[in-house]
Amino acid sequence: MSLRTSLPKMVTDTIPGPKSAELLKVRKDNVTDAVGMLAPVFVDKAEGAMVQDVDGNRFLDFVAGIGVLNIGHSHPEVVEAVKAQCDKYFAPNINVFNYEQYPRLAEKLNEIIPIEGEKKSILVNTGAEADENAVKLARRFTGRSEIICFAGAFHGRSYMTMAMTSKCRPYKTGFGPLPSGVNRFPFPYCYRCPYGLEKESCGMHCAKMFEDSFFLEYVAPDQVAAIVLEPILGEGGFVVPPDAFLKEMRRICDKYGILLIADEIQSGYARTGKMFACEHWSVRPDIIVSAKSVAGGIPVACVTAKKEIMESVNPGELGGTYCGNALATASALKVLEIMERDNFCEKANHIGSIAIKRFYELKEKYSLIGDVRGKGAMLAIELVKDRATKEPAKEETKAIIAECMKNGLVVLGAGVRDNCIRFLMPLVVTDEQLYAGLDILDRAIATVVNGK
Ligand SMILES: Cc1ncc(COP(=O)(O)O)c(C=O)c1O
CATH class of the missing domain: 3.40.640.10 (Type I PLP-dependent aspartate aminotransferase-like (Major domain))
Structure with missing residues (x-):
């Protein structure tokens, strides 16, 4: 199976794996931490919605370069x-x-x-x-x-x-x-x-x-x-x-x-x-x-x-x-x-309809989700400690993002209160990948909510 149509898979016990850890040291010694870092791994190759790191871990990328890759990683015709x-x-x-x-x-x-x-x-x-x-x-x-x-x-x-x-x-x-x-x-x-x-x-x-x-x-x-x-x-x-x-x-x-x-x-x-x-x-x-x-x-x-x-x-x-x-x-x-x-607007609407339905289901399941919003495939959930006070659940947001990462899904936070998770999946993500990503998110929220 090519990377493009594959699903997330972790092959190292922890992230970063050994090769990424070695390269992180080079980064740490030579680049200021002021340059942000979400995933502490180094990319070996990337195709469609998938990124493979130098240790062979496969990630589903729901960040897409922060909205740079609506077309997906390494689209063959663009290459x-x-x-x-x-x-x-x-x-x-x-x-x-x-x-x-x-x-x-x-x-x-x-x-x-x-x-x-x-x-x-x-x-x-x-x-x-x-x-x-x-x-x-x-x-x-x-x-x-x-x-x-x-x-x-x-x-x-x-x-x-x-x-x-x-x-x-x-x-x-x-x-x-x-x-x-x-x-x-x-x-x-x-x-x-x-x-x-x-x-x-x-x-x-x-x-x-x-x-x-x-x-x-x-x-x-x-x-x-x-x-x-x-x-x-x-x-x-x-x-x-x-x-x-x-x-x-x-x-x-x-x-x-x-x-x-x-x-x-x-x-x-x-x-x-x-x-x-x-x-x-x-x-x-x-x-x-x-x-x-x-x-x-x-x-x-x-x-x-x-x-x-x-x-x-x-x-x-x-x-x-x-x-x-x-x-x-x-x-x-x-x-x-x-x-x-290839009608990418239609693709965005298709992805959005699947994802937003799932987000509303998650909102029913977890009171941590205070709001679900977006258009097409530009979607976010906002996390609150208490739906009545809307107190931002900043630590929980961070923990869910980390838990997703551990399981091969890369998502990014947003919001002035750091309590939103945004979803910017490449518009070439397959349905199978999309469902897999949403399942990882669901399990990550459960893990954080249940304090496991
Ligand atoms: C809405 C918006 N405007 C401007 C920028 C700045 O773009 P750049 O990082 O390429 O300078 C961004 C980057 O995320 C953005 O999202």
Whole structure:
């Protein structure tokens, strides 16, 4: 059986096995612990939803590079496309020589990105860099300085995106001063409504607070260049806003001449069952920032904006040495071709329907699960010590993640309170693998709940 269709299997008594342990020492001696580590093992090979470590342990990967691998590890056609590009050239640098893949990828993005009217795109290297460029564009186009972003948001680790990110530790504390011009508004996190209201009866109170309070007491709307939002919070715990929220943000932006920027870095490229999450609410932003899964693991990030916004900047004002290099763009063009051809949105919905049903069953079984949420295959459970108080079950969350790992399932935490588990399985996961992963999760929760 190939690794691609295999199931998790632990062959060493403990994790890490001996070969990984040896390599961990090299890492420990030479790399700062500030660079995070979830699985203390070293990868030998990875295919589809499976990762095999250097000791022969097989893991089911429900993290997928934190949403980078919707296409799965080492998709054969993507590997072929990158290899073919390797034989030709890597990085002529678009600022020096032209090469076809860069404008071809921009052309494809302009075709599929849900922004109204004519568009243009630029390519950069990371999500943070893409968000930075979106802010540059918004400020130049509007001539205004202020940015509004949300509680729970994650936009990156560069200085501007650190300022835009919400969670203090480990992302911001001790790195200040941070850039100014960033204003934060509560995200409609209905499970923990910042106003203590109930979703069904609140009448979108939070959206009303924009005009009733925020624009009067915190920032004047005519100073605001952009509202930057993740249509579904990523790092913040896969929080799905109420249906009216994005539309309301669009209305406010239109009324006050503010640009709406959607950060689809984690939610984009079929993850939620639509190519981009904002399509769930038929909302068309002015700028969309995307990255991660667009190129199946080769770094490239994209900023797509209305043509007039892109044209408000002058030659040389945007760009960078490695931006949109030929390997990444060749990979992205192939990834997008496959996603459309093989209907990856449908795959995400199929996975999501199986997983969410199981999560609700688990919620019935374990009072530790306070909330189940998500769209398509962007799913999370939120763990609480007590459903009435909603006290975050941070230690239990950590223990369940560790227990899953011990049994060959890799899952990642999320949420500003560190009490969510997010699920970002590659969209090529087989049904058999999916059920196996959900069984491991079920047993891990039981082990932690029963204190075994
Ligand atoms: C929504 C969102 N925005 C921005 C980023 C930053 O991307 P990068 O790590 O590539 O800088 C991330 C990364 O997880 C993200 O999830």
